[in-house]
Amino acid sequence: MKSFRPHALLLSLLAAMAAPSASWAQVSDDVVRIGVMGDQTGPYSGNGGPGHALAVKMAVEDFGGKVLGKPIEVVVADDQNKPDIGLSITRRWLDVEKFDTIVGNSASSIALTVAQLMKERSKPYLIAGTTTADLTNKACSPMNFNFVADSYAMPKAGVKALMKQGVKSFYFIAVDYAFGQAYLDEATRFIKEGGGKVTGVTRHPLGTADFSSYLLQAQASGAEAIVIINAGLDLSNALKQAAEYRIARGGQKVAVFGMTINSVTAMGLDVAQGLQLALPFYWDQNDETRAWSKRFMARYNNGAPTYLMAGAYSATMHYLQAVQAAGTDEGKAVAAKIRELPVNDFFSKQVKVRADGQVLRPLYAVQVKTPAESKAKFDYYKIIGTIAPEEAWRPASESACDLLKGQ
Numbered sequence: 001m002k003s004f005r006p007h008a009l010l011l012s013l014l015a016a017m018a019a020p021s022a023s024w025a026q027v028s029d030d031v032v033r034i035g036v037m038g039d040q041t042g043p044y045s046g047n048g049g050p051g052h053a054l055a056v057k058m059a060v061e062d063f064g065g066k067v068l069g070k071p072i073e074v075v076v077a078d079d080q081n082k083p084d085i086g087l088s089i090t091r092r093w094l095d096v097e098k099f100d101t102i103v104g105n106s107a108s109s110i111a112l113t114v115a116q117l118m119k120e121r122s123k124p125y126l127i128a129g130t131t132t133a134d135l136t137n138k139a140c141s142p143m144n145f146n147f148v149a150d151s152y153a154m155p156k157a158g159v160k161a162l163m164k165q166g167v168k169s170f171y172f173i174a175v176d177y178a179f180g181q182a183y184l185d186e187a188t189r190f191i192k193e194g195g196g197k198v199t200g201v202t203r204h205p206l207g208t209a210d211f212s213s214y215l216l217q218a219q220a221s222g223a224e225a226i227v228i229i230n231a232g233l234d235l236s237n238a239l240k241q242a243a244e245y246r247i248a249r250g251g252q253k254v255a256v257f258g259m260t261i262n263s264v265t266a267m268g269l270d271v272a273q274g275l276q277l278a279l280p281f282y283w284d285q286n287d288e289t290r291a292w293s294k295r296f297m298a299r300y301n302n303g304a305p306t307y308l309m310a311g312a313y314s315a316t317m318h319y320l321q322a323v324q325a326a327g328t329d330e331g332k333a334v335a336a337k338i339r340e341l342p343v344n345d346f347f348s349k350q351v352k353v354r355a356d357g358q359v360l361r362p363l364y365a366v367q368v369k370t371p372a373e374s375k376a377k378f379d380y381y382k383i384i385g386t387i388a389p390e391e392a393w394r395p396a397s398e399s400a401c402d403l404l405k406g407q
Helices: 006-018 049-063 083-096 108-121 153-164 178-193 212-221 232-244 261-267 287-298 307-326 331-340
Strands: 032-038 070-078 101-105 125-127 144-146 169-175 197-204 225-229 253-256 276-279 363-368 381-387
Touching: 032 049, 032 083, 032 307, 049 070, 049 101, 049 287, 049 307, 070 083, 083 108, 101 108, 101 307, 108 125, 108 144, 108 178, 125 307, 153 178, 153 253, 153 276, 153 363, 169 178, 169 212, 178 197, 178 225, 197 212, 212 225, 212 232, 225 232, 232 253, 232 261, 253 276, 287 307, 307 331
Parallel strands: 032 070, 032 101, 101 125, 125 144, 169 197, 169 225, 225 253
Antiparallel strands: 276 363, 363 381
8 A cells, every 4th residue: 555645745736736727727607708899880990990809809819719728708899989888888798797808999088987997896908099098197007908009108209200300389180088188288298398389279079070170270370280189080081181271282291199000091192191100010010010910901801900900919919828827817816917927929029018007019100101102002101210118108207107106
């Protein structure tokens, strides 16, 4: 008879506990549920919408369709850009259907309320499109993670690029809700810090079709740069009409902060040529981005992926890696792993996730090509510079987020 060896048994148990496997893993309801929320049919659907959902599904497929031996379920919802609808969906997902995370591309007014619920329920909120910097600043949360861009970094990059060209006076046409106001506030700050001035601001409602009166006011202001702060169909309409009024030919620069590539497609290079902007991803940047983008385009009616869509893939892949590393889908444990692990995917390498949830990617300064410079479909941008993370994102010393205290 073999002798009983309690110490050996204890060591075996400790070793098993130290390295979670599928047999030890704790997955609630035996499934990891991912919600994808944003505008699926309205003015911002081209920025994210169905492409956002496709990118999440591709990440799940590339991960293998399972994590910790359990299936991964993806559900898509249209919040219709309405806070009450977004809040209702979130409550149902968290309280009734037991979702584990949400990949969000909602308007700022929706995302801020969703973030509060995610904090209360201890569920990671993967922000891949919403740009309000409050989500990692004064409204930061241990559950908030911003994977793409925000209303601090994009205006900062845009203003500095224009001022390097000698621009000192600015006029803004901005969408009238939290997104527009956040961009205005930060841009105004950077303009004043650089010795420039804001000559005027006009605000328009979401879904505006006629920008003529706004553009005429901006043109009459004499500002050296007219900056349009909106997105989706609003941005396409505004830029098309700016081209019709030949504003740029009159000597005023027309600029945007954070335009997505679908807007260039919608307005054409004749209208968009020469625009300068900053972004975290361009499909034609290198071999890896081209390979992923070609797979994406084949399933997206041959449309080019926006940086929001690439960000949704990145967020989902990093989340699943964090679940695997944590050995559980329990929210606090996964959130800790999201911060601990560097982001590595097809367009980002060894990117740090800061304590406030900001993914510290570099940004790229690009200029829209002329029709003559473009040699193929979606060959829209030339990269003219790289903006290092420490130059792009809000420094910890300026943050109101308690999670950054002492950093």
